[in-house]
Amino acid sequence: MKKILVANRGEIALRVMKTVQKMGIKTVAVFSTADRNAPHVKFADEAICIGEASSTESYLRGDKIIAAAKQLGVDGIHPGYGFLSENAGFAEKVEQNGITWIGPGSKAITIMGSKLAAKDAVKEYDIPMVPGIDEAITDTVKARKIANEIGYPILIKASAYGGGKGMRIVEKEKDLESQMKRAISEAESAFGDGAVFIEKYIGSPRHVEIQILADTHGNTLHLFERECSIQRRHQKVVEEAPSVVLTEELRKKMGEAAVKVAEACDYVGAGTVEFLVDENNNFYFLEMNTRLQVEHPVTELITGLDLVEQQIRIARGEAFSFTQEDLEIKGHALELRVYAEDPIDDFMPSVGLLKKYKLPEGPGVRVDNGFEEGMEVPIYYDPMLAKLITYGANREEAIQLMLKAISSYEVEGISTTLPFGKFVFEHEAFRSGNFDTHFVKNYYSAEKLQEETCEEARIAAMIALSQYLKDQKKLRLPSVKH
Template sequence: MTDSSVSSRPIQNVLVANRGEIAVRVLRTCHERGLRTVAVYSTPDRAAPHVRRADEAHHIGPAAASASYLDQGAILEAAHRSGADAIHPGYGFLSENADFAEACADAGVHFVGPPPEAIRAMGDKTAARQLMEEAGVPMAPGTTDAVTSTEEGERIADGIGYPVLIKAAAGGGGKGMRIVHEPGTFAGAMDRAQGEAESSFGDGRVFLEKYIEEPRHIEFQILADHHGHTVHLFERECSIQRRHQKVIEEAPSSILTPEVRREMGEAAVAAAESCGYRNAGTVEFLVDKDLNYYFMEMNTRLQVEHPVTEWVTGVDLVAEQLRVAQGEELGYTTDDLSIDGHAVESRVYAEDPASNFLPDPGPLKRHAAPSGVGVRVDAGVEEGGEVLIHYDPMISKLTTWGPDRTAAIDRMIRALDEYEVASMATTIPFCRFAMQHEGFRAGDFTTHFVEEEFDPSVLHVDDPERDELAALAATLYDRHTQEDKAPQITARSDGQDGLSPWRRRRRHAS
């Protein structure tokens, strides 16, 4: 059945309401489709790559995201001034904001994403659990309503059996989440989870579910059109995480059997259909050591790690989003798709893995990305640019493809070895460590990989010759930049050293 509200008006002019690598990535597909593009930017992003790649760009506010990339009025005004007939939200910022999706519809602009009702249904984790229960999607034992008091929570936890997981009802990304292993620590953990949920989402409600031990994080990519067709494009494994945030992803998972893949895919489709989902989305599951799987949440947007799905299916997910948004039918089913080879993604962040992955933003003096067959780099900052303190510290996403998992991993190691970044710490050494780790290569790992397997000291390998060459390169680079009269960071008059708070913290700790 075709949605009565769907518009078949062709999209001609797309405003990308985002920044960084995802904005660049969306712009590329728009240009391939012959669409006019509009960028928006905050003051410090005025020379950012996404601004230069769009056909036109509009300033929307100062550095603070709340006054720029989260300012719905400013973005809609930019759409009006530019004549944009569609807004692609990317991920983060306004991508899962139901009010913004409604505002776009009220303004007569395509929102390249799901309907606001679906965003609301899946954004409230307790409401989502109720929908999954009705749809017959497997879930870990727990509550479908928010827990109203510590006493009630303790009673429920005793019934479920420890360990239990306390989770924020209104958000995700690891915020407002606590693992509780014994009754004596429940009250304190619930207080902390509620406080973090309130400060992060403005909603302190939490719910409980059984904590799955030795878990794997596996998600399914969904596409749904406005004509009653919903398909999945197989799975991605996202178990290598720090602070509940993904660092390495791959497709397909190394542990799923064809039968479990089929069952999980059907469950993911049922989850999407239960809320009237449209466009691209991701249904996330936890999988235990016996391949039992449990619904975790649905992300109502394009995922950061979508390139690995594009590698193994050959489907441009942003192009499909645009097709669906203008009312086209998908025109295929999951049975028409197949998994071709294997793909791996390493997220290259300006973070120091030797210091608990503390952010390390600043000027990017050297950025030489790898290339070659089976290598893709989605970068949001270029050499001479800056990883800004105001936003997510991602430099790029590095993905590799191979005919099998081993080949994809070996190609990733080669690409990481080629990758050159100077002037800041990055996650490249950690990603190389993971690719070479026996457990990862064997597919024997869990979401606890970082805590259980990673020792930061392994990143500090004594190599005097390499250190000498690095020092020489840095000296020559500094002399070259001074000759070019490049802007220099000077000491501040307020007595500070001009370093970011994270760098000062690392300096004092060392």
């Protein structure tokens, strides 16, 4: 491959291009009219506009992306994550046009794109699954019968895709009908498919995922786990690697299970197998993401592997230059997703002009960023500005580096989730490792964050006043006559 088009925007487009260029391959950026002056456009060797600001007129237009690739003589397309990254039809069309798709085959995307099809595919591999049904339904009467069989609480989930859409927890039978209607409506709105399925709700779960890599020579490896339990509205906000709860034995079992899941759908490329881990360290298969994950940097830091480079090498038909036995965990990594959202105002999107935007730097600090000072944060796309990642010899060091990095990250003009991140990393439940996916519900509130912010401002003011008085006292000292 001599030229790769990155069919994405923002921080992930930049992150992919940096590796592509490092490998001596030319880069092509695509952009909407809203992103004309974005950093990923300036960074690329070539750039081409593919439509208006709305993603439905630009980044989701596979036909325009393929036309641009052919026009510029592109050899490969990397989809990043989001947008068309898990669109089997797009992957097929890319290949049909003689361009290499840097991702798994359309068969794997299709199977793993449906939670029910995914469960069906891995059945014969003896992988633990949460008790529930293996068919999609929209019938409330049938849902009530199933729920009574497996016992409350239950979880209603959209069969299609993910991201927390079409998901409802039902504690009691009387709430089932209303929650079913809401889940179906939300799934139809988000995915055009209202089918849902029901499974037993795990009360205090941790969300632990395994990174896998599979080449075209029959080798499938796992790159250990990522802990993704700090979530809001079923979406991850803080990730780390490794997890504090996995023993070597459990890590090995989950890694082997993840490899089996990948083999069940003839997987090729980088992918992630997600599991729930209950309070007794039982694990259950949740789903597979057939793309690079937002949180991939923490795995890169503990393994020393560049996952985008591995994706490209796999797409070129290369076999791995390492084995499972060669891989080991070194150190600890944390990631905070920095969103343009106001944590004081129920995480509402905060758009506007980035009047000031200075990134933290230093050893053990990495920022995968997609913005720069003076840019407008657009309303059309996901509100993530950047990912702040820290790496230390151990978890405590990584946490301290993270807190220091948050304090030196300067943003003016919009609100961000940086104060929320500080709240998480300073909280005793997180620091002790004793938390689950209910961390935000159990510990966080806008009022608590406001109280902390006000107290910090009061202490800073007192320190400044104390220093001022000391300086004034020095100025008043009479000069000594000799």
